[in-house]
Amino acid sequence: MKIIHTSDWHLGQEFYTYDRTEEHEAFLSQLRDIADREQPDALVICGDIYHTATPSNSVMRFFTDWLDRIRQACPQMQIIVTAGNHDSSSRLEITRSLWAHLGVTVIGRIEKKGDRPDIDRMLVPIYGKDGRKCGYVIALPHIFPNNFPPLEEDAPREGRRKAFMSAIGNRIRELNSEGLPVVMTAHLAIAGSDMSGHETQIGGLECTAMEEIAVPYDYLALGHIHFPQTIHGGRARYCGSPLPVSFDEHYPHSVSSVIVEKDRMPQIHTTEITNPWPVKTIPGHKCSFSEAIRILREFPAEEKAYIRVRATLEDVPPANAMTSAAEALAGKKARFCTFKWDRSENHASAVTEHIDADTIRSMSPVELAAMYYRDRFGTEMGTAMRSLMEETVRNINQQ
Ligand SMILES: [Mn+2]
DSSP states (O other): OEEEEEOOOOBTOEETTEEOHHHHHHHHHHHHHHHHHHOOSEEEEESOOBSSSSOOHHHHHHHHHHHHHHHHHSTTOEEEEEOOTTSOHHHHGGGHHHHHTTTEEEEOSOOEETTEEOOGGGEEEEEOTTSSEEEEEEEOOOOOGGGOOOSSTTOOGGGHHHHHHHHHHHHHHHHOTTOOOEEEEEESEETTOOOTTOSSOOOGGGEEOGGGOOOOOSEEEEESOOSOEEEGGGTEEEOOOSSOSSTTOOSOOEEEEEEOOTTSOOEEEEEEOOOSSOEEEESSSOOOHHHHHHHHHTSOTTOOOEEEEEEEESSSOOTTHHHHHHHHTTTSSOEEEEEEEEEOTTOOOHHHHHOOHHHHHHSOHHHHHHHHHHHHHSSOOOHHHHHHHHHHHHHHHHO
């Protein structure tokens, strides 16, 4: 069985207020060409189709139109779409029954059949070009670790994920009497993976141990972590996001094609995606603010790029920082986005220098966050961020 494995499209993402349709279009037309050239049996899209749970009408239409174009490039290919943590699981399923007529299986969430979770709905038989069954895809969407449905009433929360995984394992063993290859999808963070480029640390409860996915799969197609990597001795892989979602994802992005055979190592090859608007941090070395602006002025006028300006912060950011950067790029194609401030050696961190446990106790969580923000980014936390923090604190207190 041959599959194309992709995830983390983040359609509808605005990058520092810039619209990314041009890049998403460039990616999807490359994906269409790959499907056309490789004619795989299945395409698995492992979560984070959209960047937000409420994508706009035009973004949803964009997805629909492109998924259909990709399908037409390889009509016998089955397409499996699962929800990621960024997607609304129920919104994704709105068009599920229509897509089913076109060989597209959409799984946003785990549904119930009677009083038990419907596991069979997630087990998708795949048919090859000769019309014969050539494997299975177990389409597991993103589920928060504590939200796995119980198999039996009153089953304790902590054990539910494990019980659910072994129920999937048992069912696929039962179904797959022919011994066909099995691909499983998941959108989660496997403990010990390389999380380079992710702004926030993923850890603790949010990580899943590899052994917890006790399902007899031949290839585990993962989404969630954007840095592409093969793990678990070659049997599991994060295909990575096809485009950078943040400035720290400045590595090659690709989609993976995988040949999966029973009891054999998957054969993986990747196709790099050409991005019309790469992310660039300028300059690539530490320097003063004025030096950074001087280098920015030399940026080629015709080059398309999202620009993050890197400069050393002596104290607080210069008042004219944004205007200086915008002026340095005036008349050029490049899009100025933000700054990355390096701390000067002699600039002490407010948090590490001036704070002790008693001070922390006397501060509200929001004040503490505001101080951290000031220290980390050299500027005040905005009102929107501040009210979001306050709302979060209120929610936590209520719970
Ligand atoms: Mn993602």
